Amino acid sequence: MNQFEYQRVLTPKSAIAAINKNSNTYFLAGGTNLIDLIKSGVTIPDRLVDINNLPLSTIEQTATGIRIGALAHNSDVSEHPLVVKNFPLLSLALKAGASPQLRNMATTGGNMMQRTRCHYFYDTAMPCNKRAPGTGCGAIGGYNRMHAIFGASEKCIAVHPSDMCIALVALDATVNVVGAKGERKIAFADFHRLPGDNPEKDNTLQKGELIMSVDIPSNNFAAHSYYLKVRDRASYAFALVSAGVALNMKGNTIQEARLAMGGVAHKPWRLTAAEAFLKGKSATEDNFKQAADLAMKNAKAYGENDFKLTLAPNTVVEALKIASK
Amino acid sequence: MPKKENTTDNLNEAAENPRRAFFKQTSALAALAILPATMVEAAGDGIDEKIASALEKMALNVEINGIAQKLNVEPRVTLLDLLREQLHLYGTKKGCDHGQCGACTVHVNGRRVNSCLTLAVTTEGKKVTTIEGLANGEELHPMQEAFIDHDGFQCGYCTPGQIMSAVACVREGHAETPEDIREYMSGNICRCGAYSNIVAAIEQAKKGGKAI
Numbered sequence: 001m002n003q004f005e006y007q008r009v010l011t012p013k014s015a016i017a018a019i020n021k022n023s024n025t026y027f028l029a030g031g032t033n034l035i036d037l038i039k040s041g042v043t044i045p046d047r048l049v050d051i052n053n054l055p056l057s058t059i060e061q062t063a064t065g066i067r068i069g070a071l072a073h074n075s076d077v078s079e080h081p082l083v084v085k086n087f088p089l090l091s092l093a094l095k096a097g098a099s100p101q102l103r104n105m106a107t108t109g110g111n112m113m114q115r116t117r118c119h120y121f122y123d124t125a126m127p128c129n130k131r132a133p134g135t136g137c138g139a140i141g142g143y144n145r146m147h148a149i150f151g152a153s154e155k156c157i158a159v160h161p162s163d164m165c166i167a168l169v170a171l172d173a174t175v176n177v178v179g180a181k182g183e184r185k186i187a188f189a190d191f192h193r194l195p196g197d198n199p200e201k202d203n204t205l206q207k208g209e210l211i212m213s214v215d216i217p218s219n220n221f222a223a224h225s226y227y228l229k230v231r232d233r234a235s236y237a238f239a240l241v242s243a244g245v246a247l248n249m250k251g252n253t254i255q256e257a258r259l260a261m262g263g264v265a266h267k268p269w270r271l272t273a274a275e276a277f278l279k280g281k282s283a284t285e286d287n288f289k290q291a292a293d294l295a296m297k298n299a300k301a302y303g304e305n306d307f308k309l310t311l312a313p314n315t316v317v318e319a320l321k322i323a324s325k
Numbered sequence: 326m327p328k329k330e331n332t333t334d335n336l337n338e339a340a341e342n343p344r345r346a347f348f349k350q351t352s353a354l355a356a357l358a359i360l361p362a363t364m365v366e367a368a369g370d371g372i373d374e375k376i377a378s379a380l381e382k383m384a385l386n387v388e389i390n391g392i393a394q395k396l397n398v399e400p401r402v403t404l405l406d407l408l409r410e411q412l413h414l415y416g417t418k419k420g421c422d423h424g425q426c427g428a429c430t431v432h433v434n435g436r437r438v439n440s441c442l443t444l445a446v447t448t449e450g451k452k453v454t455t456i457e458g459l460a461n462g463e464e465l466h467p468m469q470e471a472f473i474d475h476d477g478f479q480c481g482y483c484t485p486g487q488i489m490s491a492v493a494c495v496r497e498g499h500a501e502t503p504e505d506i507r508e509y510m511s512g513n514i515c516r517c518g519a520y521s522n523i524v525a526a527i528e529q530a531k532k533g534g535k536a537i
Binding site: 001002003004005006008028031032035036038039040048050052075098099100101102104105233234235236 | 383399400401403422423424427430436437438439442443444446447449490493494497499507508509511512513
């Protein structure tokens with residue numbers, strides 16, 4: 001690891017002052033991705049601002065739903081009674097991610113800020129427009145088994161690796177951030193971005209902004225939620241494809257559906273056309289297949305990940321079958 | 326564990342390996358020459374700030390296996406490297422050093438974490454337990470006994486991490502079924518493939534009636 005300065009802060013105000021004071025400064029939360037990136041030479045910080053002592057770990061019921069502090073650990077969120085009871089999709093998605101040790105360290109905000117696990121991004125000897133803009137994309141025409149099938153660009157076909165974020169985008173979460181200019185809210189679907197011509201930008205957070213919390217509105221999905229993650233091992237691996245499903249059912253009729261996929265795009269991929277199709281439909285395999293077909297419109301594979309064109313709709317159908325029972 | 330002064334370390338190293346010490350010194354001087362003035366400037370906006378410049382070691386107070394330690398560490402030193410290189414607690418293993426294998430698993434304030442991804446300075450004021458802190462004197466911890474009883478290892482390199490993880494797994498309430506144990510032990514890789522024996526060991530320790 002390169003040498004860097006380390007600063008510990010106790011208030012959000014100090015954190016923002018510290019991050020704006022010097023360029024090339026990063027917030028340190030759980031560190032499960034950042035420390036790894038520093039070891040790999042992908043991130044070479046001048047200074048780390050340790051925010052772990054900020055009072056942002058609370059998980060609480062609000063008038064409109066639940067508020068999860070940015071520093072609440074993934075393990076604590078996944079097992080919190082309010083989350084398990086009212087937002088089981090989030091609990092399942094969190095438990096599908098990483099390992100128990102990593103979930104004990106990783107935080108809500110840090111999970112959102114984690115970077116792609118694309119091999120070319122991590123290997124500093126390789127071209128990568130995300131790590132070193134203008135050097136090209138090694139994954140296009142290269143080893144791209146893990147890569148995107150939706151929303152990619154000629155500059156980048158990397159995917160966002162989070163499971164948690166798939167649940168949060170499906171549940172219409174809102175991100176509360178604060179910066180030097182004050183507080184603002186970002187719809188979860190707008191937090192992460194597609195690569196376009198600027199794959200170096202993972203999200204829409206402005207320089208010097210700090211994630212404070214995530215709000216999830218109350219819903220009627222708890223009885224029919226499922227997160228299905230397909231990966232190379234039974235546990236502790238990133239998704240090839242995952243599907244987060246939340247349904248509001250009356251008898252066998254779907255009153256409202258929320259669907260999102262992981263492992264397929266540069267951002268958590270919401271399936272809005274499939275959701276609209278399922279509204280008011282019966283929970284039948286045929287309807288699920290039609291919904292999945294709609295979701296696959298505009299999908300494009302890059303060779304080694306061609307199998308995702310079959311695996312993705314099958315995963316959506318299977319998750320819908322389980323969730324609707 | 327006695328605290329090793331930086332100066333003592335350097336003297337020893339110079340005596341044992343003058344060439345390495347020379348390189349270390351020259352690179353430090355080179356780094357000093359390119360340091361911007363701001364790097365040693367203290368934070369101006371409050372007494373809550375603790376800052377360490379890149380070449381400065383930072384005071385660290387941490388309890389390791391029940392013993393209060395007053396240490397000095399560079400900010401970039403991981404808890405794993407602190408344990409092994411500064412405190413000579415070699416039980417905690419460095420496998421992948423990237424959070425992918427679990428060999429470095431220790432407990433921080435009772436929770437299992439990957440020490441390779443934990444900066445030592447972030448354990449200020451906390452309690453760390455390593456495999457060396459598990460036994461009660463000469464009496465092995467029930468989980469250590471169970472691993473021996475069931476041959477829960479072959480080469481043994483992953484074993485300290487497996488045992489630290491297994492103890493946490495039981496304490497968390499995630500060892501109710503073999504399926505549960507497999508899922509909640511998935512962060513510890515065993516290249517020898519002793520998994521079925523590890524699951525049996527954890528089941529025995531859990532059902533053995535002794536406090537885990």
